[in-house]
Amino acid sequence: MKNRILILILFLSSYQFTMAQNKGLQWLDIELSNYEYPYSVSYLSLNIQEQELKMAYMDIKPDQYNEKNIVLFHGKNFNGAYWETTIDALTKEGFRVIVPDQIGFGKSSKPAHFHYTFQQLALNTKTLLDSLNIENAAILGHSMGGMLATRFALMYPETTQKLVLENPIGLEDWKLKVPYKPVEWWYQNELKKNYDGIKKYQLESYYDNQWKPEYDQWVNLLAGWTLNSSYETIAWNAALTYDMIFTQPVVYEFEKISSPTLLIIGTRDRTALGKPLVTEEVRKTMGLYSELGKITQERIPNAQLVELPGIGHLPHIEDFNGFINPLITFLKD
Template sequence: MKKIYILLLVTIAFQFTNAQSEELQWLDIELANYEYPLPVSDITVNNQKQTLKMAYMDVQPDDYNGKNVLLLHGKNFNGAYWKTTIDALTKEGFRVVVPDQIGFGKSSKPDHFHYTFQQLAQNTKSLLDSLSISKTAILGHSMGGMVATRFALMFPDTTEKLILENPIGLEDWKLKVPYKPVEWWYKNELKKDYESIKKYQLESYYDNKWKPEYDQWVNLLAGWTKNADYEKIAWNAALTYDMIFTQPVVYEFKNIEAKTLLIIGTRDRTALGKPLVSEEVRKTMGLYSQLGKTTQERIPNAQLVEIDNIGHLPHIESFERFIKPLVQFLKE
C-alpha cells in the first residue's frame, strides 16, 4: 500500500510539472515581453566591432544619502532578481544601479563575442560614466562576484566598497576539472528545458526545498528555450561558461584595495564542472563553509558574514539575514 501511495505522489508531481512546462510563456530574446520590477533604460556600447545594447535599472531614492550601490547579477539570472534588495537599499537612501551584462537579460545577445571579465567590467564602468557616477559600492552575486572583483581591480578609485555574495570563482576549477571546449557547453545548453532547469535549481540552490516564489527564476530561463533563436542564447551561455572556467580571479584577491564584505550561505556547493570529475574529487569542490574563510584571509581588510543552512542565493532564500549585514556594512 505504501509503495502504491508513493507511486501516486510521484505521478501527480510529474503531471503537475508537465502542466507547468506546457503553460510556460515564450520569452523574447531580449525579454521585451517580460516586465522588470522597475523602469529599464539602456545605453549603447561599442565592443569588438559591434554596437550593442546594455540594459539597466537606475533607481533613485526619495531621500538620497549621497551614496550609490551597483548590483551585479549571476550567470543564471538578470537584474530582475534584485527587486527586494533594491527596495531595501533605496529605503535607506541609496541610489541603486542594476545592469544586465551583455548576453544576459534585456541586453544584446551577440552572434559572436569574446567574453572576458575585463570587457564586462569596462562596459559597467561606461554605464556608470554615462550616469555621472564616480564612486559606488559594488555588490556581485555568483558570476557577478567575479565581475565585481575584476571591476574593483581595474577601477579601485571608483570602488568605494566591495560586497561578494556567494561568488563563484573562489577556487580555480582548472586544477581539478578537465577542459571542455565551448562546443561542449553549447550542446549542454541546447538540451535544457523547464524540467532540467528546475531540477538544477532545486538541488543546487535550495537543498530540495522548493517555494512557489522560486518558479519565476526557472521560467525566465526556460521561457527562452521556446524561442526560435534559443541557439543564439545557448551560444552566449556557452561562451560565458568558458570565460568563467578559464579566467580565475582567485589569485588576485590579495590585490583588492576596497574594504570588502563576504556574505556566504554556507550550504552552497556550487562549482563548475562537477559532472566531469570523480565522486571523490567532487566532494572537495564548492565547499563554501571553507571557501568563505579562506577568501577572507586572502582579501585585505575583508569581513565575513556566514549564513548557516542557506545556499547559493541568500538574498532570495533568506532576505532578512542577508540585508541586515549588508546595510550595516554600507553605512559604516
C-alpha cells in the same frame, strides 16, 4: 524516410510546446521585451568588438538620496530582475541603485559572436557609470557577478568605495581539478536544457531540495527562452560565458583588492563548475563554501565575513533578512 523524420521532429516540437503550456511557461523574447522588470529599464549603446550592442540597466534614485550609490551584478543564471527586494530595501535607506544586465544576459544584446572577458564586462559597466556621472559606488556581486565585481574592483579601485561578494563563484580554480571542455561542449549542454532540467538543477544546487512557489519565476525565465526559435543564440552566449568563467579565475588576485570588503556566504552552498566531469571523490572537494568563505576572508585585506548557516547559493532570495541586515550595516559604516 525523410517524411517520417520530419513528422517526428514536428511531433516532438509540438509535444515540448504542449508540455511547456501545461507548466504555465511563457514564451520569452530573446531580449525579454515581453517580460516586465520591477523598475523602468534604460539602455546604453555600446560600440564594441566591431558591433553595435545595447546594455540594459535599471537606475533607481530615491527621493531621500543619501549621496551613496551601489551597483548590483547578477549571476550567470539570472538578470537584474531578481534584485527587486534588494533594490527596495536599499532605496528605502537612501541609496541610489544601478542594476545592469550584462551583455548576453537579460534584456541586453545577445551577440552572435563576442569575446567574453570579465575585463570587457567591467569596462562596459564603468562606461555605464561614467554616462550617469557616477564617480564612485559600492559594488555588489552575486555568483558569477562576484567574479565580475572582483575584476571591477581590481581595475577601478578609485571607483569602488566598497566591495560586497554574495556567494561568489571563483573562490577556487576549477582548472586544477576539472578537464577542459571547448565552447562547443557547453553549447550542446545548453541546447539540451528544458523546464524539468532547469528546475532540477536549481532545486538541488540552490535550495537543498526545499522548493517554494516564489522560486518558480527564476526557472520560468530560463525555460521560457527555450521555447524561442532564437534559443540557439541564447545558448551560444551562455556557452561563451561558461568558458569565460572557467578560464579566467580571479582567486589569485584577491590579495590585491584595496576596497573594504564584505563576504556574505550561505554555507550550505556547493556550487562549482564542472562537477559532472570529475570523479565522486574529487567532487566532494569542490564548492565547500563553509571553508571557502573563511579562506577568502584571509586572502582579501580588510575583509569581513558573514556566514549564513543552512543557506545555499542565493541568500538574498532564500534568507533575505540574513542578507540585507549585514549589507546595510556594512554600507553605512
